[in-house]
Amino acid sequence: MKPIRFPRLNLQGKLLLLYFLTIFVPLVAMGQIILSVSGKKIIEQTTSLMQESSQQTAKNIQVLLNQYADIVNRLSLDQQLNNYLNPARVYESELESIDAYSLYLKAVTYYDFNFKEPTAKLHIYFLNSTLLQDSNTFLYADKERRALAEYQAAVQAGGELVWGKDRERIYVARTMYDMQKHLVAVVSIQIPESRLYALIMEREKSDSRLYITDRAGNVLSSNTQEQPNFSVGAMPFFKPGERKPFDVTDGAAGNRYKVVSIELGDGTFYPDWHLFTLIPLDRLIDDERKIRRLGLLVSSAGLLVSFGLFLMLLTRITARIKALVQKMRIVRNGELTVMDDSGPPDEIGVLTQSFNDMIRDLQQSIYDNYEVNLKLKDITIKKQEAELYALQNQINPHFLFNTLESIRMGLHNKGDGETAVIVLNLSRLFRHLLNWQGEFIRLGEELELVNKYLSIQKYRFQDKISYETELPDRIADVYIPKLTVQPVVENAVKHGIESIRGRGRISIRADRTAEGALRIVVEDDGAGMPEEMVERIRRELESAHIKKSGSIGLKNVSDRIALHFGKGYGVAIRSRLGEGTRVELTMPVLLHHPMNEEEGDRDVQGDDRR
Incomplete structure (x- = not known):
């Protein structure tokens, strides 16, 4: 196939055409391609940022819950507290109860809980009927308190940490047993929903909707106007097992969202909760369209400016470029000669000088490369021979046959014929190797x-x-x-x-x-x-x-x-x-x-x- 020629176009016209074909058109096409995929990239980047933000919020929530869990675990395993609350211990008078509170009970709860966490409530439901209550933290587990959800859940857990929600408060509880496995008390902390809400609102202001839910979809806290204690279990975004971001459409309003689901715990040490983040896709698409329009405007202005500069400078360099191109054609035909240039020492002059230096270096390289290739081949052959010889020497053993023979004869003379045969085989093996x-x-x-x-x-x-x-x-x-x-x-x-x-x-x-x-x-x-x-x-x-x-x-x-x-x-x-x-x-x-x-x-x- 013959190349397309433009006989009526001079070098300047061809360079202009080249500019349009190789710079203007590809840049326009590339700009369109980049802008067309920018929407997806914006959504991906925003989703990634929101996912990282959600993960950080989840970590903050886990840190908060870990503090409460540590307090419950520490109190439920406190042996001295267990001794004070044990039903087997009898307080003969109110004075003895007051002494117990003064010596230990008030101190351990104040420094271990009240001093650190003033907003939550700590309840220790004890079974010792002779110990007085303080009507705040230490409460006797009467029939009414034994019917509480946190009390029953802790007893059913049998000494394991249990999480749950009762009305407006979230609780974490654990039972306390004596050495005979008899129930002594139930330690419970009631956490206000406001603590979770504060952690959610620490994030940067955005249009995203966040929900903290339990396994059944009951909302524990959110950043929306909706009040807690409602359920999202029937909503399309509620997919607790989904680990990757996914898209959903709100059936009522028709809004589209990108959903990020993060598991906060597995139901053992941490509660079986999930954090859902809903990112509005419609807003992201509107932002993408604005960016596309701005990108088109900027790229068009840049192309026009570059075309004007190119056209202005093209006429100044055409003549010398023609001479250089002509000389390149001569060199391409095999005539390695330098070019005479009497022009100013500008970029074209430097290019011409570099071209002449290249011709001289090429002439020298043709001769040098011929010798270098011969030397490289010789070195490669010798290196392979040396490696082969070295590997062979690694496994060529040299042994002392006379010593082995002396050992064999000594064993034979002593009547150990079996060992003597083994030594003989070893000697033959070594001799075989050496020969x-x-x-x-x-x-x-x-x-x-x-x-x-x-x-x-x-x-x-x-x-x-x-x-x-x-x-x-x-x-x-x-x-x-x-x-x-x-x-x-x-x-x-x-x-x-x-x-x-x-x-x-x-x-x-x-x-x-x-x-x-x-x-x-x-x-x-x-x-x-x-x-x-x-x-x-x-x-x-x-x-x-x-x-x-x-x-x-x-x-x-x-x-x-x-x-x-x-x-x-x-x-x-x-x-x-x-x-x-x-x-x-x-x-x-x-x-x-x-x-x-x-x-x-x-x-x-x-x-x-x-």
């Missing part, structure tokens, strides 16, 4: 090493450990990086079988996948790992950074497989706590030793060569 040449060995040799290692472990753990190895003959002679399976088996013994009390089993299986790759599975039924530990190990295995470590582990094996074969091969792990762990090694099938392939591709069987 290995290169990085790759046959799979059969690797599993032979694993069997020797497991025989030593079985001698150590006796019947606690059992194992099995499955190796088909068709893949026994394929080559793998040496000491690839043994570290995984060692982990299975150490972290899987050793840490459980009963018997454990380790299974090593080798086969080929449906895609033709080699798969080695090491599985145990040992302790297993929690999911978070498995996820952490997987992240470490996927990390590109090679960690230098003195220990042999999954990360070492994974890094060596990745260095040899690239992505697509490596280590996969699955584990469940208490059920065991499964580690799967995947790599290509190598039928010949890689070191024997000097310059050609490796003899790899599979779907691809890596």
Whole structure:
């Protein structure tokens, strides 16, 4: 498709057209898009702010209720107060009752309640008929007072904190028992609704409607003109289980609201109350329309001013820009030459000088980058070789064979033949490791090493450990990086079988996948790992950074497989706590030793060569 050309337009006309197409039109379209979504953003931001404000109000209410709950709990658990109120204690005269009030009863309620909370009412309904009442705080629980809602609710709660509402006041109550679990008294605080109303009105003035309700929808307090003791249980916004903000429509007036519902408690320590905040959506939409009109006006004025400035300055820079554009076309064709500019040292002059500097730097960079790329390739190759060599050295053991042989002979001479065989297997295992040449060995040799290692472990753990190895003959002679399976088996013994009390089993299986790759599975039924530990190990295995470590582990094996074969091969792990762990090694099938392939591709069987 040929580009659209405007042969009759000069550079100035084209720049004007470019201005309209690339600045004016996109800005207008962008402004419309921004203004069109601004209503939703305003509602979202306002809802978020109101939700944060509601959460703060809920916290303030919880702090207030916590103060009352602490007082009730502290008084109901006061052992000295319990002793004074216990029905088993007999006050022989009024003087003894007066002494009890003077010594403790008045003091504990004054400093623990009246001094801190003058607006609420504290009642302690006691069952000791010989103790005088003070007609204010300490009241004898006669038949009439035992019929009170707060008294009956506390007794039914059996020593737990109970919340409720009786007429105009909210109460929190708790029973007091003696050592024989006999009822001694009921401690109750009646909270005025005005305290909740004051917390609601602490918020910034707004058109929002707030309701504090119980589980049944009975309003405990609100910031509306409606009086408490009415119910909103049948209203559409009353959804106590809804945790996210939602929209409702007032069926009577047709007003729309965004509703924020916050749970104040679960009915145990805090009461099972909810705070509902109703945000009027119609007002928010009106504000959004005003902002949209103002935004259109401001953006239009800005575009007109920018167009005038652009048109005024365009004629002054067109000629020199033409020359610069022409020179850019020459450079684009491959002729890297600098440009002569005799104009003033303004922005165009700086641009021209920068262009000339760029041409000179580009000429130098072409030569420098060629050499740098060669050096980078050489460094990368050497780094990979060094990492491979370092990883190999981490797991190439050097052992003292003569010492092991002396130990074996000593055990044999003493008649401990079983231990002598184990030492002999260990000596052969070490000699096998030391005699290995290169990085790759046959799979059969690797599993032979694993069997020797497991025989030593079985001698150590006796019947606690059992194992099995499955190796088909068709893949026994394929080559793998040496000491690839043994570290995984060692982990299975150490972290899987050793840490459980009963018997454990380790299974090593080798086969080929449906895609033709080699798969080695090491599985145990040992302790297993929690999911978070498995996820952490997987992240470490996927990390590109090679960690230098003195220990042999999954990360070492994974890094060596990745260095040899690239992505697509490596280590996969699955584990469940208490059920065991499964580690799967995947790599290509190598039928010949890689070191024997000097310059050609490796003899790899599979779907691809890596």
